[in-house]
Amino acid sequence: MLKPGDPAPPFDLPCAFDGKLSHLSLDGIRSEMVVLFFYPRDFSFICPTEVVGFHKAQPAFKTEHTSIVGVSADDAESHRRWAVELGGVSYPLLADAGGRLARAYGVFDDKEQVAMRATFVLDRARTVAYCVASPINVGRSVSETLRIVRAIRTGRLCPADWEPGAEFGPADHKF
């Protein structure tokens, strides 16, 4: 699995977005930061809580100049139908057929042939600023991802459980 500071592997993959099939590349994303989250499968019972959770929080991420991209090994048409099933998803779902992108990020489960439940926050230079992986049967926290994005965007030293409005660490401290 990649770690903070590693350059984010680029991608140019089919995707489903806004009810249509399309293509999306990392280079084509203009936002300051990117939340790239991998999930195992469309049409499952844990993943929708995350996909819907990111959908609901999308305006808050947009305020932070952050794009959200979901990725699984399903094809783009499956993504499109699943997004319809979920009542619409306000960000692109990438079709990572064969799991090449998940492998590039080090989060492909070879045994199950699906992506692990992993989240990467990419900064302006498209390097990994934050990453986390959850067990396959435990959904991740969307609010924690948003908190991390907000903390990173401050460029300051943020203590544990830092929330917007709380004090920063000393400006002359690196750690």
Next chain:
Amino acid sequence: MASFKPEEKRRAFERLGSVREIVFGIQDGVLTTAGVLAGLSGALSGRSQVILAALASTAAGALSMGAGAYLGTRAETQVMRNELERVRRESERQPYIVQEELLAALGKEGLSREAGYRVVKLLSHAPDALFSTAEQKLYGLSGSTLGNPALDGLLMGAAFLAGALAPLLPFVLIASVRYGLIAGIAMTAIVLFAVGYVFEGVLAGERSPTAAGLRFLAIALGAAAIGYLVGLLISPIGAASAG
């Protein structure tokens, strides 16, 4: 117009679940009683003594087998019920785990992931339907497959009694011990063949019920013959220790 009556079908399947007790009971009743008659005919001088001993053995056998079936089924039912409740409690705590496993099971049975997802999602609107489906699909368990201890015990005891009558009746009705025994053993073979013919042949849908009957007869008599041979082998040891 043909009518489909699931309740009748279900009861028919439940009755078929008793085949094990019936076959086991008859086979054991037939062979045990035939063995008792053959053994005591040589050891006891009076025909009435043999009959009385065989009747006592039959009564004890029927009661023992009935009680054994009752206790065995009761223990099995309690263990299974406990396991079903444990699985259900787990499912209620983490329904999504059950949903995912059920989805995978439906996929293995040929449903597309999308179709399976819709089925499981619909089932999830009624947790009882979701859990009972999961119990059947994932664990092969269901409330209706749990046995009935009293029924199993009664059937086993009654089947043992019915089986015991096959060698016993000719022995009682024919005055000669020798001919009574021959007729009893012949009846034993006929009943064993008939059990195989009916249960393993006709009811099981086997192409040749006769072959099924002969196979059942061969296995049952083969087991008895091996038991007899073992007795012959160890009898010198018994004689030596008695001497």
